[in-house]
Amino acid sequence: MDKKILFNKCITLLTSVHRVTHELTQNAKSESITPVQYKILEYITVSQPVTPSDISDCQHMSMSNTSRELKKLSEKNLIKKISDTEDRRKQYICLSKDGEALMNEAFAKVELRFLDRIRNASKEDLQEIDRSLDILQTKLFY
Amino acid sequence: MDKKILFNKCITLLTSVHRVTHELTQNAKSESITPVQYKILEYITVSQPVTPSDISDCQHMSMSNTSRELKKLSEKNLIKKISDTEDRRKQYICLSKDGEALMNEAFAKVELRFLDRIRNASKEDLQEIDRSLDILQTKLFY
DNA sequence: TCATTTACTTATCAAATGATAAGTAAAAGG
DNA sequence: CCTTTTACTTATCATTTGATAAGTAAATGA
Numbered sequence: 001m002d003k004k005i006l007f008n009k010c011i012t013l014l015t016s017v018h019r020v021t022h023e024l025t026q027n028a029k030s031e032s033i034t035p036v037q038y039k040i041l042e043y044i045t046v047s048q049p050v051t052p053s054d055i056s057d058c059q060h061m062s063m064s065n066t067s068r069e070l071k072k073l074s075e076k077n078l079i080k081k082i083s084d085t086e087d088r089r090k091q092y093i094c095l096s097k098d099g100e101a102l103m104n105e106a107f108a109k110v111e112l113r114f115l116d117r118i119r120n121a122s123k124e125d126l127q128e129i130d131r132s133l134d135i136l137q138t139k140l141f142y
Numbered sequence: 143m144d145k146k147i148l149f150n151k152c153i154t155l156l157t158s159v160h161r162v163t164h165e166l167t168q169n170a171k172s173e174s175i176t177p178v179q180y181k182i183l184e185y186i187t188v189s190q191p192v193t194p195s196d197i198s199d200c201q202h203m204s205m206s207n208t209s210r211e212l213k214k215l216s217e218k219n220l221i222k223k224i225s226d227t228e229d230r231r232k233q234y235i236c237l238s239k240d241g242e243a244l245m246n247e248a249f250a251k252v253e254l255r256f257l258d259r260i261r262n263a264s265k266e267d268l269q270e271i272d273r274s275l276d277i278l279q280t281k282l283f284y
Numbered sequence: 285t286c287a288t289t290t291a292c293t294t295a296t297c298a299a300a301t302g303a304t305a306a307g308t309a310a311a312a313g314g
Numbered sequence: 315c316c317t318t319t320t321a322c323t324t325a326t327c328a329t330t331t332g333a334t335a336a337g338t339a340a341a342t343g344a
Contacts, residue, residue, distance in 0.1 A: 001268040007256050009275045015188070016283035017159045022202065034300060046157070052322065060164065065302065067323055089310050089321040114149050118282070125281050126143040132274035133151045139267050140260070141158035176330060194292065207332065209293055231291040231340050289342070294335105301330070312319070 010140070024117075028109040030102050032076065036061075037069055038106075041078060041095070045103045049082070049092035078102060152282070166259075170251040172244050174218065178203075179211055180248075183220060183237070187245045191224070191234035220244060 029038040036059075043058055044050055056066040070093065073079045078099035084090035095103060118126065171180040178201075185200055186192055198208040212235065215221045220241035226232035237245060260268065 001265060001272065003257060003260070003268075004253075006260070006268065006272055006275075007253050009272065009279075010256060011188075011252075013275050013279055013283060014159060014163055016279060017156060018163070019200075020283045021156055021160070036301070046153075053320090056322095058161075061301090062303070063322065064304080064324080069301095071323085087311070087321085091322080110153075111146075111149050114152060115145060118145070118148070121281060123143060126145075126148065128277050129282055130143065130148055130151065132277040133148075133155050135270050135274040136278065137151075137155050137158060139263060140271050141155060141162045178331070195290090198292095203331090204333070205292065206294080206334080209291095211331095213293085229291085229341070233292080285344100287342105287344085289340105291338100291340085293338075295337095296334085297332100298334105299330100299332075301328105303328085304326085306323100306325085308321100308323075310320085310322105312317105314315100314317080 020117075024110050024113045025106075028106045030106070033073075033078070033102075037073055040066075040069055040073065041099060041103055044079065044093055044095055044099075045107075048094045051090055051092060055093070073099075162259075166252050166255045167248075170248040172248070175215075175220070175244075179215055182208075182211055182215065183241060183245055186221065186235055186237055186241075187249075190236045193232055193234060197235070215241075 029035075033041070039059060040055055043055060047054070047058075052063065052066050052070060055061075055070070056063045059066070061069075070079065070081075074081065076098075077096055080094045080096050082092045082094065084092065118129070121129065171177075175183070181201060182197055185197060189196070189200075194205065194208050194212060197203075197212070198205045201208070203211075212221065212223075216223065218240075219238055222236050222238050224234045224236065226234060260271070263271065
């Protein structure tokens with residue numbers, strides 16, 4: 001196995017994944033939030049509850065900027081902050097009802113587009129895709 | 143095959159791909175260019191020669207902003223503009239020597255990190271990864 | 285030939301983002 | 315206790331990015 005060829009193949013896939021991600025998600029987010037805020041909400045959605053520090057680490061932004069964006073999301077009533085009872089410096093961030101509604105709507109659009117993308121795939125194709133997702137998830141994108 | 147489960151699995155992979163892309167590329171780009179300028183150079187690298195319109199379409203930015211960024215990249219001597227001899231409104235954009243050097247350096251860093259990521263993979267693992275990349279490229283991220 | 289379209293440029297403005305510094309309050313550790 | 319560290323906040327500023335409008339020059343097409 002030539003690792004150089006594998007590298008190029010991987011780069012090609014990365015490029016395609018980013019293009020398809022854009023196709024699946026374009027205009028999915030509400031216009032009332034910025035791209036950064038959407039990414040934060042997306043992260044909260046799949047990982048809640050999370051602390052501001054978690055967000056700062058995973059979204060690669062400074063604590064000060066994270067704090068600012070969370071404040072804005074709070075003002076838009078999209079998230080809830082819950083103080084840790086043990087360590088009162090810590091906070092747990094969750095989606096509010098409004099935040100959940102907003103993200104459900106976005107995810108529904110993305111899912112529709114995903115289903116459209118695989119609508120012509122045969123049963124065998126779907127099984128191959130499923131297996132490939134598992135392999136890449138565990139062996140390459142761990 | 144439950145398409146809903148497949149969708150969730152796919153979203154998980156997308157998230158992982160974006161995270162790993164960040165890990166592979168962080169600090170790979172020169173500090174003398176902005177993220178948007180790096181994305182443009184990356185696109186030119188794999189697709190050259192390209193027109194400003196191509197860049198505008200593929201990078202999802204307006205022609206005016208594309209033009210501005212290309213001007214900055216020109217001023218930094220990272221790209222060359224070549225006029226089309228047939229249609230003199232058109233331009234073809236290529237990397238300059240400096241641009242090539244800059245991108246080679248960036249890609250070399252990314253490749254090293256990629257090789258490190260798969261250094262513990264067995265021969266069989268690599269073959270499975272290779273095959274999975276092919277399948278997803280053709281059947282999902284086409 | 286002359287209006288229209290295409291490809292790209294320039295200028296300008298607002299908004300989003302990144303970076304830094306200084307601060308608060310609570311916990312941890314000697 | 316008291317110093318240090320941690321978790322987070324607030325304020326400020328520069329830069330980047332997005333969006334819009336007006337323009338040039340060449341090609342297209344009736």
